[in-house]
Amino acid sequence: MLIDTFGRKFNYLRLSITDVCNFRCNYCLPDGYDCDQERNFLTLNEIETLVTAFAQLGIKKIRITGGEPGLRKDLTDIISLCSQTPGIEKVALTTNGFNLARNATAWKAAGLNAINVSADSLDPRMFSAITGNQNLTDILHGVDVAQEAGIESLKLNAVLLKQFNYSQLQDYLDWIKDRNLTIRFIELMKTGDNQSFFRQNHVSGQEIKSLLLQQGWQQKLKHKLDGPAQEFFHPNSTGRIGLIMPYGKDFCDTCNRLRMSAIGKLHLCLFAEAGNNIRPWLTASDVEGCKQIIIDTLFDKKVAHQLQQGFVGGTKHLAMLGG
Structure with missing residues (x-):
């Protein structure tokens, strides 16, 4: 088991397989992806070494992220690799859903257990205003296809923005009343590129929580493999x-x-200064060496991020590291 100097146990890896994204979300990549960036992404063999090492160190859950992971043609192979690695109990995917309807069944067959789909509005015009994409209907159809394929856990992600979709909060609550899925509201985070936008659009998550509790929503207990979300149910x-x-x-x-x-950097926090490059061990297929560098790096993990103080580290935008 991976344990840091503060006694926290780590069983969950968020694995970015590309930082390329085909959406232009106003809180992340309003001008689109910068094609001049390095695109020498981890190969399937390097990912195999990585996943094997982490699994042997006690990682039980892997979430595949981007950018947009659906842009990689070998995504189904990556899902299969992760699901077949001894020790891995759950494989999840975060996607904007642009090709979900076409691939959900194959991803499920490869071993995918959970999908989180970005849906920053249920209104097509607002969705387009936030994401620069006009295919909300196709994306929501993909969610239906994923449910029919038997994906165990389906969640929609929405970053709540004061000047955009915050007024549509009740629309989400009405929409899930008869649907067996979860809507996750994500508090807008400040990054290197969005500081003015953050000041204009940040909504406190605590404000939303208070509203839910007033409406009779009740908080659920967390499973050991759950991420940071607090989850609520209503009778x-x-x-x-x-x-x-x-x-x-x-x-x-x-x-x-x-x-x-x-590109092979281990990050201890989304908002740390820089990652530790462990790619040489991945390229060499050195599982034992990879395990040792992971253990050594973990000693540097800080007790907490410093978002409240305005520190955003090296995170220029959320697509860099999968949010």
């Missing part, structure tokens, strides 16, 4: 609500996840 709703509140008190106390960038 009159089939669907559930999740809240991710990185500015909340004690958010980092239960941290159980590490992050790998698409």
Whole structure:
């Protein structure tokens, strides 16, 4: 088991396989992806070494992220590799859903257990205003296809923005009343590129939580492999609500996840200064060496991020490391 100097146990890896994204979300990549960046992403063989090493160190859950992971043609192979690695109990995917309808069945067959789909509005015009994409209907159809394929856990992610979708909060609650899935509201985070936008659009997660509790929503207990979201249920709703509140008190106390960038850097926090390059061990297929560098790096993990103080580290935008 991976344990840091503060006694926190790590069983969850967020694995970015590309930082390329085909959406232009106003809170992340409003000008689109910069094609001049390095694109020498981890190969399938390097990912195999990485996943094997982490699994042998006690990682039980892997979430495949981007950028947009669906842009990689070998995504199905990556899912299969992760699901077949001894020790890995759950494989999840975060996607914008642009090709979900076409691939959900194959991803399920490869071993995918859970999908989180970005849906920053249920209104097509607002969705387009936020994401620069006009295919909301196709994306929601993909969610239906994923459910029909038997994906165990389906969640929609929405970054709540004061000047955009915050007024549509009740629309989400109404939409999930008869749907067996979870809507997760994510508190907007400040990054290197969005500081003015953050000041204009940040909504406190605690404010949303108070509203839910007033409406009779009740908080669920966490499973050991769950991420940072607080999840809520209501006796009159089939669907559930999740809240991710990185500015909340004690958010980092239960941290159980590490992050790998698409170019082979191990990040101890989304908002740390820089990752530790472990790619030489991955390229050499050196599982034991990889395990040792992971253990050594973990000693540097800090007790908490410093978002409340305005520190965003080396995170220029969320697509760099999968949010």
